[in-house]
Amino acid sequence: MSAKKVKGASLSFTPIVNVEVNKEDFAHAGEGSSQIKANLLKLGYSPKAIRQVAVASYEAELNIVIHSLGGWLECGVRPGLIQIVARDRGPGIADLDKAMEKGFSTAPPHIQQMGFGAGMGLPNMKSCCDEFTIESKAGSPTVITMLIKDEG
Amino acid sequence: MKSHSVALEKGRCVGCTACIKSCPTQAIRVKKRMAFITEARCIDCGECIRVCPKYAKIANTMDLEAIREYRYPVALVSPALYGQFPLGTDSSLVLSGLIEMGFKRVVDVAQGADYLESIINGYVEDHPDIRPLISAGCPAVSRLIAVRFPELAENVIPVFSPAEIMAKLTREKMIKEGYPAKEVGIFYLAPCTAEVTAARNPIGMDERVIDGSISIGDVFWPLFNIVKGLKVPVVSSHFSAKGLRWASIGGEAKMLKGNYSTLAVDGLGSLIEVLESLSMGRLQGIDYIEGRACTCGCVGGVLNVENSYVAREIIRQTSRRIKPEMEMEEGALRWQDYQWNHSLQYQAALLLDEKPEVAMLKLEAVNDILRKLPGMDCGACGAPNCRALAEDIVQDQADQMDCIFVFRDRVTSLAEDMVKLSRKLPLSMSEDM
Numbered sequence: 001m002s003a004k005k006v007k008g009a010s011l012s013f014t015p016i017v018n019v020e021v022n023k024e025d026f027a028h029a030g031e032g033s034s035q036i037k038a039n040l041l042k043l044g045y046s047p048k049a050i051r052q053v054a055v056a057s058y059e060a061e062l063n064i065v066i067h068s069l070g071g072w073l074e075c076g077v078r079p080g081l082i083q084i085v086a087r088d089r090g091p092g093i094a095d096l097d098k099a100m101e102k103g104f105s106t107a108p109p110h111i112q113q114m115g116f117g118a119g120m121g122l123p124n125m126k127s128c129c130d131e132f133t134i135e136s137k138a139g140s141p142t143v144i145t146m147l148i149k150d151e152g
Numbered sequence: 153m154k155s156h157s158v159a160l161e162k163g164r165c166v167g168c169t170a171c172i173k174s175c176p177t178q179a180i181r182v183k184k185r186m187a188f189i190t191e192a193r194c195i196d197c198g199e200c201i202r203v204c205p206k207y208a209k210i211a212n213t214m215d216l217e218a219i220r221e222y223r224y225p226v227a228l229v230s231p232a233l234y235g236q237f238p239l240g241t242d243s244s245l246v247l248s249g250l251i252e253m254g255f256k257r258v259v260d261v262a263q264g265a266d267y268l269e270s271i272i273n274g275y276v277e278d279h280p281d282i283r284p285l286i287s288a289g290c291p292a293v294s295r296l297i298a299v300r301f302p303e304l305a306e307n308v309i310p311v312f313s314p315a316e317i318m319a320k321l322t323r324e325k326m327i328k329e330g331y332p333a334k335e336v337g338i339f340y341l342a343p344c345t346a347e348v349t350a351a352r353n354p355i356g357m358d359e360r361v362i363d364g365s366i367s368i369g370d371v372f373w374p375l376f377n378i379v380k381g382l383k384v385p386v387v388s389s390h391f392s393a394k395g396l397r398w399a400s401i402g403g404e405a406k407m408l409k410g411n412y413s414t415l416a417v418d419g420l421g422s423l424i425e426v427l428e429s430l431s432m433g434r435l436q437g438i439d440y441i442e443g444r445a446c447t448c449g450c451v452g453g454v455l456n457v458e459n460s461y462v463a464r465e466i467i468r469q470t471s472r473r474i475k476p477e478m479e480m481e482e483g484a485l486r487w488q489d490y491q492w493n494h495s496l497q498y499q500a501a502l503l504l505d506e507k508p509e510v511a512m513l514k515l516e517a518v519n520d521i522l523r524k525l526p527g528m529d530c531g532a533c534g535a536p537n538c539r540a541l542a543e544d545i546v547q548d549q550a551d552q553m554d555c556i557f558v559f560r561d562r563v564t565s566l567a568e569d570m571v572k573l574s575r576k577l578p579l580s581m582s583e584d585m
């Protein structure tokens with residue numbers, strides 16, 4: 001499933017962050033996104049792009065923590081373009097269309113008590129980036145690739 | 153003129169590195185047994201002044217003598233000042249003491265805080281699309297956002313602080329009363345270095361409205377001695393409990409009238425955590441954030457003399473003895489009349505390089521070096537952590553040997569080489585054929 005094509009998306013990106021994200025590790029959840037943000041600030045990306053990246057990468061990172069068996073969060077950059085890749089070890093999403101709907105969530109009550117599970121993560125990721133691709137099926141890893149343009 | 157208020161007293165600094173980790177923007181390095189502050193990164197929060205065991209970090213404020221340069225010096229009194237006096241001290245006597253010290257007029261910033269109520273309420277109502285809004289009441293917080301969280305700059309409410317509101321109103325009033333503008337000098341008795349810098353170099357404005365700042369710590373003892381001897385006040389204070397409580401954390405958030413959900417966060421550590429979550433899009437449903445760099449709010453300002461918790465309690469108890477709210481004679485103030493000329497500007501002080509391609513190369517070099525550093529973040533090199541040292545190395549400001557672990561390993565391997573060498577005799581002396 002993918003949306004909106006961005007020019008230059010097929011070119012290579014220089015990796016700047018690659019962190020492992022552990023299942024149910026709430027104590028460190030968000031650190032990867034935080035690192036990505038700090039690095040983009042050092043590289044001179046605009047506050048607007050950083051804001052979009054921060055939201056998109058955090059939601060992806062938290063989904064790995066909450067819904068997956070663990071995975072990785074990566075960020076790569078090119079001039080004017082930022083790529084975020086979130087991949088995990090499964091268990092995958094059976095119905096992607098459903099998962100993408102606003103408000104759909106399978107988060108159990110104890111997760112909801114922590115303030116997650118509004119079913120807004122995936123829709124927010126999609127609206128924060130210029131190109132959004134998600135690949136997943138039941139029993140397989142989920143891979144999300146997001147591109148954010150920085151127009152200054 | 154230097155624009156910062158935190159400075160280093162060179163003779164006192166022993167290069168102990170106590171300050172480097174306290175800095176929220178990693179602006180301090182110790183080199184050759186001396187601390188250096190990178191001006192572009194400094195947000196004047198005063199944390200380094202607080203932690204320095206040698207009192208080598210000092211505040212760049214004016215002496216009381218400076219008020220003599222004006223014929224009509226005005227004291228702009230921070231409400232935090234009232235938290236320094238013993239409980240039960242009459243605020244009008246404190247103000248009268250300032251008149252005795254040479255001020256021609258005294259004005260309460262707490263009164264400006266009373267006026268702020270309608271300004272922020274108006275702004276929050278008129279901007280339903282920006283949530284949460286972040287108070288600009290603490291200049292250290294605004295500067296922190298400008299340097300470390302520029303993505304949140306548009307959430308900051310771009311209006312005057314209570315001190316600026318009172319400075320503007322007082323000047324207008326005195327000019328109307330016939331005082332020559334040049335002879336009126338407005339001096340802020342400030343609780344912190346952040347406010348001192350903001351007076352000198354206002355955040356959202358091109359022109360300053362305050363002429364100078366004097367540290368509360370510098371006036372307190374002489375003032376205390378005068379106030380002790382006073383019986384009858386010659387001036388009176390004009391503020392309500394609400395305005396006075398603005399000096400403590402939560403005081404501003406409580407001013408919001410609607411059914412808003414607010415967070416009042418004090419202390420830079422907690423505040424950074426909140427801003428971090430905010431920038432990740434968490435904290436949904438929060439409408440307003442009152443962030444203050446100091447614990448307990450401005451009563452905890454670095455230039456104050458009293459313990460922040462004690463000062464907060466004094467303010468709380470005092471506020472119970474005065475009128476709860478201010479009756480607005482001239483009607484509520486509109487935010488439009490007290491708006492900054494420009495929004496909070498991004499201060500790109502953390503950039504590795506102006507040119508994006510070069511910045512990218514430098515970042516890769518930083519990551520390469522970082523892999524060779526021990527990751528202890530011990531600070532012995534004079535940088536706050538290994539990453540900061542790696543950046544300094546890439547910027548030609550430091551050397552890998554500044555790391556004591558890298559240095560020790562190098563010495564060990566050199567020593568081993570020496571031993572090996574010493575066993576090798578020159579051919580002329582060698583016995584084996």
Ligand SMILES: Nc1ncnc2c1ncn2[C@@H]1O[C@H](COP(=O)(O)OP(=O)(O)OP(=O)(O)O)[C@@H](O)[C@H]1O
Nearest residue numbers: 063067099105106107116117118119120121122142
């Ligand atoms: N990495 C993943 N692995 C497996 N399932 C996932 C993954 N990411 C999302 N899902 C599924 O998609 C659903 C919707 O995800 P989304 O991020 O939109 O909402 P949420 O995580 O449940 O709640 P919120 O993000 O608002 O806290 C999840 O409840 C979960 O069932």
Ligand code: SF4
Nearest residue numbers: 290344444446450453
């Ligand atoms: S909280 Fe108040 S005293 Fe402390 S830095 Fe901010 S404005 Fe100054």
Ligand SMILES: [Mg+2]
Nearest residue numbers: 059063121122
């Ligand atoms: Mg989610």
